Amino acid sequence: MDTFLPYLIVCPMVFMAGLIDAVAGGGGLISLPAYMIAGVPVHGAIATNKMSAAMGTVIATYRYGKSGFIHWKRALPCVVFALGGSYIGARITLLLSERSIQILMLFILPVTALYVLRGRSLDAERVPYSYGRTVLLSVLISFCIGIYDGFYGPGTGTFLLLLLTGLAHIGLTEAAGTTKVINLSTNISALVVFLLNGVVMLPLGIVAGLFSIAGNYVGTRIFTEKGTKFVKPFILVVLVIFFIKVLTELFG
Template sequence: MDLSLEVMALLVAVAALAGFIDAMAGGGGLLTVPALLAAGIPPAQALATNKLQSSFGSFSASLYFIRSGTVKLKSMWLSIVCTFIGAAIGATTVQHINADVLMSIIPIILIAISSYFLFSKSLSPKPDEKPLLSEAAFAFAIGTSVGFYDGFLGPGTGSIFAVCFVALGRYSLVAATARTKVLNFTSNIAALSFFIMAGLPIWELGLTMAIGNFIGARLGAKVVLGNGQKVVRPLVIIMSMTMALKLLWEQHPQLLQSIF
């Protein structure tokens, strides 16, 4: 598909902003997928191309957190494996099962996540506070299930991982965000593999947008480590509620029109 230089430049700029937001709270696809569709990309190719460019952003943020010492891959290897397997199964399953039922539940999950971050008094664990799940239990229960969800559908995956790390793993919000990006990158790669096998990504466009997403994600990761909870907490709330309202509008437009 031939796109003008102006449209390409705009898509790169959108990808950079999406990468910046994604590194802190997730939800960057709210910007990039509509932008790709508006540029005339068919839906299946838009989703695949978005996954291609966003993989570079999640890799950029993950690499920054790993190099800063915020994340130790050695302690996350089982979660990484389980997330990859879950995402691969999800990406396979979605090709054979109607996702409408699960799609209708997502707004409820996102509202619950934003409410948790909004009303929790503290998102920093106490020194003697033990996690509710061991590393292995977290990997099998959360890594596999959320990975499956990301491969199957995807909206709000970063927010779901973050709240699980905070509520069940008892990590600080900064540590949870860093670990979330590692598992986000894992599930992105798993799902992207299936898109590639289907020949769906538009490589030239996806790799061009990836430049912007990579830079934006790196800047977002720096903000997380520099400002931590002050920035991430309200952004997670805003992005979760925005995703929930977007999905509700798509599923039940008359309901929202009657409310607003």
């Protein structure tokens, strides 16, 4: 970039996105628009955002793993199915219009927000399923959300967290860890493609990535030290931002 202005716009917003992403997912709803506001072309914005997000997610994944929140035996099959779903979702984009999924999200998001508001706490005691049933539900959720991630993407981490806790009855801390492993895998997969095609703005991506690392570090500290009471407000903020974003894209 020719000036420092894009750095001044992008870096603070990427820090906040990393913080939110570490706690509740959905940080891309903040960071991707930041690149576009800074004047980065669309393809460059998507690719460079993927780089900074991947750098931050490495730290979040490491810290969740170090805290014992990742059940690797259950998480790795989820990664495989999420990657498969993401590939299928990317292929679907060639067949369907993005507008159709945006219209669908206008109905899904309010229902999701209502579930978060009126449902039990995300870390409420749930009767755990058998190991086999938990794995089956987890990989199905990962596969479906992987398709969504490949097709559209925003809010993937938030939806994963809600579904893994609500449907698969996985505890919040393990669900958060599994979400980070999946996000890291899909981020790296997409980043490799972008790097090979030369669309990543490396200087901006590296600097923004450092801010993403800092945001993710702060976010994981909030999650591990302050408890889970902060998760629901963060998720609701993400859902509201997402809803406004979809409305703007459809009718703006």
